[in-house]
Amino acid sequence: MKARRLVCALLFAAVLGGCATAPPPMEPADLYGPPEKPAPVASPSISAERMSEITRVLASDEFQGRSMGTPGEEKTVAFLTEQFRAAGLEPGGENGGWTQTVPLIRTKLQVPMALSVKQGSRTLPLRFPDDLYLSTVRDTERARIVNAPMVFVGYGVTAPERGWDDFKGVDLKGKVAVFLVNDPDFEAAAGEPVAGKFGGQTMTYYGRWTYKFDEAARRGAIAALIVHDTPGAGYGWNVVQSAMGENFNIVLPTDAQQPVLLQGWIQGAVADELFRRSGYELAEMRRKARTAEFRPVDLKARFSADAGVELNRITSRNVIGKLTGSKYPYETVSYGGHWDAYGVGAPDAQGRTIRPGAADDALGLAAMIE
Numbered sequence: 580m581k582a583r584r585l586v587c588a589l590l591f592a593a594v595l596g597g598c599a600t601a602p603p604p605m606e607p608a609d610l611y612g613p614p615e616k617p618a619p620v621a622s623p624s625i626s627a628e629r630m631s632e633i634t635r636v637l638a639s640d641e642f643q644g645r646s647m648g649t650p651g652e653e654k655t656v657a658f659l660t661e662q663f664r665a666a667g668l669e670p671g672g673e674n675g676g677w678t679q680t681v682p683l684i685r686t687k688l689q690v691p692m693a694l695s696v697k698q699g700s701r702t703l704p705l706r707f708p709d710d711l712y713l714s715t716v717r718d719t720e721r722a723r724i725v726n727a728p729m730v731f732v733g734y735g736v737t738a739p740e741r742g743w744d745d746f747k748g749v750d751l752k753g754k755v756a757v758f759l760v761n762d763p764d765f766e767a768a769a770g771e772p773v774a775g776k777f778g779g780q781t782m783t784y785y786g787r788w789t790y791k792f793d794e795a796a797r798r799g800a801i802a803a804l805i806v807h808d809t810p811g812a813g814y815g816w817n818v819v820q821s822a823m824g825e826n827f828n829i830v831l832p833t834d835a836q837q838p839v840l841l842q843g844w845i846q847g848a849v850a851d852e853l854f855r856r857s858g859y860e861l862a863e864m865r866r867k868a869r870t871a872e873f874r875p876v877d878l879k880a881r882f883s884a885d886a887g888v889e890l891n892r893i894t895s896r897n898v899i900g901k902l903t904g905s906k907y908p909y910e911t912v913s914y915g916g917h918w919d920a921y922g923v924g925a926p927d928a929q930g931r932t933i934r935p936g937a938a939d940d941a942l943g944l945a946a947m948i949e
Contacts, residue, residue: 625949633662633945637918638935645936646922647683647827648893655918659898662948663914668900671913678896681829685891686715688722688824692886697726698856698879705849708820711804713843713884716828720888722841726881727801729755731854733868733875734763735794736785741776742871749875752799755882757845761811762786763869773869782813792842802841802882806850806861819844821934822921830892841884853880895919916944 636642636658643651660677672678694705694713705711715722733745735758743763762777762785777783784790788805795803809815828838845853847861854861857878867873897915904910920936935941 630942630945630949633948634937634941637941637944638937640933640935642935644922644924644934645918645920645941647895647919648685648891649922651922652895652919656896656898659916659918659944663898663900666900666948668914669903671899671901671911671915672897677900678898681895681897683827683829683893683895684716684718685893686717686719686826686828687889688714689887689889690824693884695883696729696853697881697883698853701856708823709846710849711843711845712816712820713841713886714822714824714826715841715888716826716838717840717888718828718831718890719840720890722884722886722888724755724801724840724882724884726883727753727755729757729853729878729880729882731757731859731864731876731878733864733873734759734761734785735791736763736777737794738777738785743776744871745868745873745875746798747874750799751795753801755802755804756791756795756798756800757850757878758791758795758803758805759811759865759868760786760788760791760805760808765811766865767869771869772871788844792839795842796836796839800839802884803839804843804845806847807844808847816844816846817927818939821924821927823924824886825921825924827895853878856880914947916940916947918944 637645637655642654642658643649645651645655656678663677670677673680688707690707692707692713694707694711696703696705707713713722730749730751732749732751735756736743736745738744745763762783764771764773764775764777764779765782765786767774767779777785791805792803805812807816807819812819831837851861854864857880859876859878864876898918900914902912902914904912917940920939920941921934923932924934926932
């Protein structure tokens, strides 16, 4: 296969590089100049057809959505192990094998759940997963929040190396942090001071939902919500709600920082209404959040939630291959990949129950293997 030929070509080049010697010194009378450099060895072409086939296999019904701790994981691990072996990799896992054990908790919020936002004398009920999508990665069997104040924190970024702090020391303990997705310069027009500070359309880690949820936890928030918009997130609401309240987390030590109790997304239109009832326009708040002077805004709203949590402990596995250096055998290049998707769930609009995860991330695995 081409991946195997590519690995062999790289190893062959490394061996040649380790054995090469410098050319002899030039003589003054040498009229021919230095010897010509050898022509570079052509790399094998990448097969889009093979990438498509690997993606098709991993996203097929046979793999049952590749959820962790399921028969779909067993098939996925076996498939990746065989692909790594065929590509000429060595086992890079535990005890000379291909895998690394990962103890996890699996959580799933139970429905029906009670969700609401209180503003003044009015309480607005919210629907899961249409208005609000939530999950938890806490080791708990119930997620209950009562009248927690909601605070808009802009993009929720603390980046001292870029001269940026959205929090300005505001206390978030016991509060719900409401974020915008992506980086502060994602929507910036040319000429705005923030333009290019975070790479523009190239999302940094500060723009990722994982960073925002972690930052909320570091600051003591009880929950974190991200305002959804498709351009900023890179995917639609259908992707957000596809896990239907299920989530996973590694088993944390007892003294580790705990995640927020609830994390998730709020529909853009619902957020518009929430801000409006608080006396603000979301579009204007977006503009202010693109400035270094932004300070968190009290939304004059209180969030409540109550949901049971189905909690299980499972063991999953990473699949790891490696290349050992020929010249420096104590150095290696390790190969792994994001193989899991969302498994089997409730029927979607087309009646499909298997969530195949073709783009997230069977395609990425296919590219690495090929």
